[in-house]
Amino acid sequence: MNQTETTHKLETDSKLVREYQYGFVTDVDTDELPKGLNEDIIRAISQKKNEPVWMTEWRLKSFRRWQTMREPRWAKVTYPEIDYQDIRYYSAPKSASSGAAQADPELLKTFERLGIPLYERDRLAGVAVDAVFDSVSVATTHREMLAEKGIIFCSMSEAIQEHPELVRKYLGSVVPPSDNFFAALNSAVFSDGSFCYIPKGVRCPVELSTYFRINARDTGQFERTLIVAEEDAYVSYIEGCTAPMRDTNQLHAAVVELVALDRAQIKYSTVQNWYAGDxxxxxxxxxxxxxRGHCRGAHSKISWTQVEVGAAITWKYPSVILEGDHSVGEFYSVAFTNNRMQADTGTKMIHIGAHTKSTIISKGISAGESANSYRGLVQILPSAQHARNHTCCDSMLIGDKCSANTYPVIEAETSTAITEHEATTSKISEEQLFYxxxxxxxxxxxxxxxxxGFCKDVFKELPLEFSVEAIKLLELKLEHSVG
Amino acid sequence: MSEQTPFFEIRNLHASTEDKPILKGVDLTIQPGETHALMGPNGSGKSTLSNVIMGHPAYEVTAGEILFRGQNILELEPDERARLGLFLAFQYPVAIPGITVAKFLKSAADARFGQGAVKPSDFIKRMRENLAFLEMSEQFLNRFLNDGFSGGEKKRMEILQMLTLKPSLAVMDETDSGLDIDALRIVSKGVNRLVGPEFGLLVITHYERILNYIKPDHLHVLIDGRIAMSGGPELVKEVEKNGYDWIRERFGKEVLV
Known part of the structure; x- marks a missing residue:
């Protein structure tokens, strides 16, 4: 079936498409590795990417570690056993290359339909985009302008070739391969992702953005993103993601690492709209x-803002390690679940430095028969004198078949710390609706x-144009959840 | 409007909540240009009546009709009733955190008059005029609706919404309760701005005080879910002087003045 036919068919299945307008499939020739996972596959991935030996070794070491680990099952989600040998770990459009000028027109069209123009002529003003299609990055825009400022924004594959010293220094330094089962798996098989490096004293003039698209069937997406902000640097980064509608589950196991040095600020925003199942x-x-972000330097700041409205199952805890004195960590989250979706999401704020400060605002909305859990850890180590945390997690239920759970843990090991925790769960109020x-x-x-209104405190943290998008997206998702 | 079709008519209305009958046969007719007052002791069903008129889902209508311009509105959703031109000023307006007054008023106006029917610039101008008229600061537009508002601010906000939506028939549910004399004067001034030959008003109240500011043409006394007595403005003084007991006594004999 060619792409036009595919697209047409999906658009006439109107109800589904109205609910998830990104569910189309792009027909491109792909370069794939067979399904399954072993050392040969990992070597093959590394070889396809023409990686240096140290990278291949890093992957193999991660793989060996992964083999000794067990899949975490403590989250409040249920799903059948995943057969890791039945997943394809590498699938790339044959025509992929790192420049819109050479990229396959089909791919450019795909991203255009997703609202992400990659052509130089109509690329988004004020946003530099790295577009990742299945396992590889297909285009990165605004590169020259960024390069003038010394900012590196490219695919992870390119970074490994062009900036090996930076990659070696920082990769795995925040989320080591041994961190958890999925991080180990990602470290072994990650295929692409974005790399951002903001040098000392530079304020990145545009939003940096990566758009992740899963297209191929039975393929997992394992991207790896690394953002480093040197002393006094600032960057705002946006991540978006969609996938076609398919009746089988697909695995997305990404790792994102952020490093902020003295007085650096990283603002990371996500609008996650993966296909959520029927x-x-x-x-x-x-x-x-x-x-995970690491506030390594004093007075550094890392903010995570996430709007999670897709995916069948979400297991995700964007965290901040507050090591530098006076560093600040923030987590703002809206998680919407509907139908049979399950989300177990939250954050960890690890206070190490003195006078470190963290804010957690989580808004969970459950509709249909979905399950939505907030899980959070605020840990204040003895060294974190005068640390402060403020947590507010609110849940809203729409209908009476859904559920909301909150699992907050606060561990304060110093008496000078101040922690505040507020939590509410409410059914969307009949009185408010009537009014x-x-x-x-x-x-x-x-x-x-x-x-x-309930999500306002989170939406206002998003970059303006994304905030508008997020509000529209949530409205669209709510359309079929009432009644 | 033809002679045969009353503007707003409640016929033999019975309603209950949680299986408890509250309204036991209410009849009331309002013509355009008329202001009616409804008084009655606590628990007589005043607020139930206002909620049933607007379509609160917690109340079940077990018999009777409510006709607006000849159309039975009981099958309509609250929002459909509002778009026909009905308005309820709430006794206890609820807060909508995160939604600014400006955003809420614009959404409501778009729903009532049609998206884009009011130009944003005209809309803002009108809002400012209305705010000034109600002696409210423009900062209200940026506050979240009723969130942290004082009792008096909430009631003024109800009137602001009423001025914005220009209803043909408005019900005010104890808008005066808890208001000091200045706030009462301002609220009444707002309501009187709408009073005219095309506008019907039902003022539900506990106290005669507000009726010094909003002059009713008719007064009804609701006792135990039924209108026990109806009369002209002169009845207000009598209720003020003698309370409800004498009506209750005579109500046993089904007396209507």
């Missing part, structure tokens, strides 16, 4: 992701308005 829970992406409806606003729009 109403009965068939298909959808397993989103098992390890994201809003009595002003002429229909039930669906009223729900959407109330939910938007």
């Amino acid at each position: 109403e009965k829970g068939h298909g959808g992406i397993y989103n098992f992701v390890t994201k 809003v409806q009595s002003r002429g606003i229909d039930e669906e729009s009223a729900t959407s308005l109330i939910v938007n």
Whole structure:
């Protein structure tokens, strides 16, 4: 089937497409490795990417470590056993190359349909984009302008070739391969992702953004992102993701590492809209992701803002290690689940330095028969004198078949620390709905308005244009959850 | 409007909540240009009536009809009733955290008059005029709706919404309770701005005080889910002087003045 036919068919299946407009498949020739995972596959991945020996060895070591580990099952999610030998670990469009000028027109069209133009002529103003299609990066925009400032923004594959000294220094320094089962798996098989390096004193003038697209069937996506902000540097980074609608589950196990040196600031925003499966829970992406930032320097700051509206299962805890004195960690999250979706998400704030400060604002909204859990750890070590944390996690239930859970843990090992924790769970209030409806606003729009208000504290943390997108996306997701 | 079709008519309305009957046969007709007051002791069903008129899901109508311009509105959702031109000023307005007054008013106006029917610049101008008229600061537009508002601010916000949505028939559910004299004057001034030949108003109240500011053409006394007595403005003084007991006594004999 060619792409036009595929697209047409999916668009006429109107209800589904209305619910998930990114569910189309692109027909491209691919360069694939056979399914399964062993040392030969890992060597083959490394070879395809023409990697230096140290990288191959790093992967193999990670793989050996992974073999000794067990899949974590403590999260409040249930899913059948994953057969890791039945997954394809490498699939790349044959025509992929790192420049929009040479990229396959089919790929450029795909990203255009996703709202991510890669052509130089109409690329997004104010946003530099790295586009990752299945296992590889297909294009990165705005490179020359960034290069003038000394900013490196390229695919991870390229970084390994062009900037091996930086990659060796920082890769795995925040999330070591042994960190957890999925991090070890990612370290062994990661195929691409983005690399950002902001040198000393540079304020990145545009938003950096990576758009992840899973296309191929039975393929896992294992991207690896590394962002380093040197002293006094600033960067705002945005991540977006979609996948076709398929009736089988696909695994996405990414690792994101952020490093902030003295007074550096990294703002990382995610709008996650992976295919979530159908109403009965068939298909959808397993989103098992390890994201961690390290405030290494004094007065550094790392903010995670996530809007999670997709994926069949989400297992994700963007965290911050607050090592530098006076460093600041923030986590702002909206997690929306519907139908049979399951989300177990939250954060960890590890306070090591003195006067470190963290803020956690989590808004969970469950509809349909979904399960939505917040899981958080605030750990204040004895060295973290005068550390402060403020946590607020609120859950809202729409309908009576869904559930919300909160698992907050606070461990304070110094008496000078101040921690505050607020949590609420509420059913979307009949009184609020009646009030809003009595002003002429229909039930669906009223729900959407109330939910938007509920998420306000998180949306306002997103870069403006993304905030607008996120609000629209949530409205779209809510459309079929009322009634 | 033809003679045969009353503007707003409640016929033999029975309603209950949690299987408990509250309204036991209410009849009430309001014509355009008329202001009606509804008084009654606590628990007589005043707030239930206002909620049922607007379509609160917690109340079940077990018999009767509510006709608005001849159309039975009982099957309609609250938002459909609002778009027809009904308005309820709440006794206890709820907070909508995270949604600014400006955003809420714009959403409501778009729903009532159609998306884009009001130009944003005109809309803001009108909001400012209305705010000034109600002696409210423009900062209200950026506050979250009713979130942390004082009692008086909430009631003024109800009137602001009423001025924005220009209903044809408004019900005010104890808008005066908890207001000091200045706030009462301002709220009444706002309501009186809408009073005119095309506008019907039902003022539900506990106290006669507000009726010094909003002059009713008719007064009804609700006792135990039924209208026990109806009369002209002169009845207000009588209720003020003698309370409800004498009506209750005579109500046993089904007396109507």
